[in-house]
Amino acid sequence: MQGKKQYFSIGISVLVLLLLLIPTAAFARTSVPETHGRYRNVILFLGDGMGDSEITLARNYFVGANGRLNMDKLPYVGASTTYSVLENNPKQPDYVTDSAASGTGWATGTKTSNGRISTTAGTDKDLPTILELAQKAGYVTGDVTTAELTDATPAVLASHVSSRSCQGPADMKSCPQDKKSAGGPGSIAEQQIDHQVNVLLGGGKQRFDQKIDFGKYTGKTVLEAAQAQGYTVVTDANGLKKVNSQHVLGLFNQSNMTTEWTGTPAQPFPGSGPQTCQENNRPSNEPALADMTSKAIELLQRNSRKGFFLQVEGASIDKQDHAANPCAQIGETIAFDKAIKVGMDYARQHPDTLVIVTADHGHTSQIIEEPTSAKQPGVFSKLITKEGSTMYVSYATAPSGESQSHTGTQVRIAAMGPEAPRVMGVINQTDIFQIIKRALSIR
Numbered sequence: 080m081q082g083k084k085q086y087f088s089i090g091i092s093v094l095v096l097l098l099l100l101i102p103t104a105a106f107a108r109t110s111v112p113e114t115h116g117r118y119r120n121v122i123l124f125l126g127d128g129m130g131d132s133e134i135t136l137a138r139n140y141f142v143g144a145n146g147r148l149n150m151d152k153l154p155y156v157g158a159s160t161t162y163s164v165l166e167n168n169p170k171q172p173d174y175v176t177d178s179a180a181s182g183t184g185w186a187t188g189t190k191t192s193n194g195r196i197s198t199t200a201g202t203d204k205d206l207p208t209i210l211e212l213a214q215k216a217g218y219v220t221g222d223v224t225t226a227e228l229t230d231a232t233p234a235v236l237a238s239h240v241s242s243r244s245c246q247g248p249a250d251m252k253s254c255p256q257d258k259k260s261a262g263g264p265g266s267i268a269e270q271q272i273d274h275q276v277n278v279l280l281g282g283g284k285q286r287f288d289q290k291i292d293f294g295k296y297t298g299k300t301v302l303e304a305a306q307a308q309g310y311t312v313v314t315d316a317n318g319l320k321k322v323n324s325q326h327v328l329g330l331f332n333q334s335n336m337t338t339e340w341t342g343t344p345a346q347p348f349p350g351s352g353p354q355t356c357q358e359n360n361r362p363s364n365e366p367a368l369a370d371m372t373s374k375a376i377e378l379l380q381r382n383s384r385k386g387f388f389l390q391v392e393g394a395s396i397d398k399q400d401h402a403a404n405p406c407a408q409i410g411e412t413i414a415f416d417k418a419i420k421v422g423m424d425y426a427r428q429h430p431d432t433l434v435i436v437t438a439d440h441g442h443t444s445q446i447i448e449e450p451t452s453a454k455q456p457g458v459f460s461k462l463i464t465k466e467g468s469t470m471y472v473s474y475a476t477a478p479s480g481e482s483q484s485h486t487g488t489q490v491r492i493a494a495m496g497p498e499a500p501r502v503m504g505v506i507n508q509t510d511i512f513q514i515i516k517r518a519l520s521i522r
């Protein structure tokens with residue numbers, strides 16, 4: 080009897096202890112960020128074309144199969160659908176999106192057709208963007224990329240055109256109705272300046288060197304018009320370090336910025352390699368994405384009373400996936416991950432900051448077994464990873480030498496900070512718009 084009684088009371092104690100511990104753990108995981116009070120900053124990190132396969136390639140190569148990237152350490156993880164809709168039947172899905180339509184999804188909360196920048200499919204109406212709403216609510220804003228600033232992903236935040244190709248005033252062939260002379264808002268470059276986005280950093284100087292052909296700034300370049308509207312323009316890493324004004328336009332390449340790493344592109348069977356990836360000899364005027372991110376945060380924080388909204392794009396993960404160049408692609412993923420660390424470190428110091436990391440669509444690259452036959456579709460490369468193993472990469476959505484294609488898979492979405500648990504489960508990329516609105520208390 081004595082023994083049984085003892086076991087019974089130990090059993091009760093264990094049960095009580097468990098009952099005390101379980102809800103505490105559950106509460107700590109899901110409830111603390113949501114009840115944190117007034118939220119002020121949102122940093123959205125967008126890896127262009129960064130599907131699960133692209134993340135795994137970079138992890139395996141750089142930190143090892145059992146290592147973890149910075150983005151792997153975010154506490155809340157879910158999946159996001161990426162599909163767009165058809166131009167002539169917007170109720171029907173287009174299962175493979177481009178960056179313009181996917182970006183319009185999270186920038187406006189509305190899905191559109193491929194190629195459109197924050198305008199509606201079929202009816203070509205302007206859709207209010209999260210950046211515009213944040214500005215109206217008193218937040219300062221920033222838009223950072225390694226692509227041209229006027230490329231689709233940065234464009235969706237602060238411009239409305241029917242075609243992503245309408246990047247500068249001389250590029251308006253596909254959007255005659257959007258030209259300023261036709262009563263429209265102008266090219267993407269003109270609109271980004273007219274929107275007075277506080278921090279604009281990236282490539283694509285060639286678009287801002289084009290001349291405006293209508294209105295107050297006729298005959299001036301977009302860059303000169305930007306200066307006339309209060310922007311400080313910087314074109315190199317040193318200039319960026321020193322700049323300290325409320326409106327900064329940083330243009331560090333005529334076109335896309337130079338990739339961080341280089342290597343031999345994938346080739347038909349038996350493929351390129353074995354190879355290890357090399358640091359690229361980048362022009363010294365070009366800052367790294369992590370440096371642009373920390374400078375953008377510094378400028379935004381200094382100039383804000385209420386908080387900021389910042390988007391940071393790692394653009395050339397996609398571009399090097401199109402080019403079937405595994406080393407350049409992995410290098411861009413690692414550079415993007417370093418920028419994410421800057422955001423995560425800031426959020427740890429400033430817990431009123433929501434950090435979201437996601438992608439706009441999946442892409443081609445796959446980790447495969449050793450290719451064994453010339454009949455196998457695609458192009459291949461054999462990489463020797465930092466941990467000394469062999470990794471075979473395949474690209475097989477286009478013939479050798481042609482641009483590889485996007486895929487229609489869901490992508491990872493991960494987050495930390497206020498509202499972060501809302502990324503869990505399977506969400507649409509349009510839900511990101513709602514999550515950011517909520518984090519910034521925008522009605």
Ligand SMILES: [Zn+2]
Binds near residue numbers: 397398485
């Ligand atoms: Zn692409």
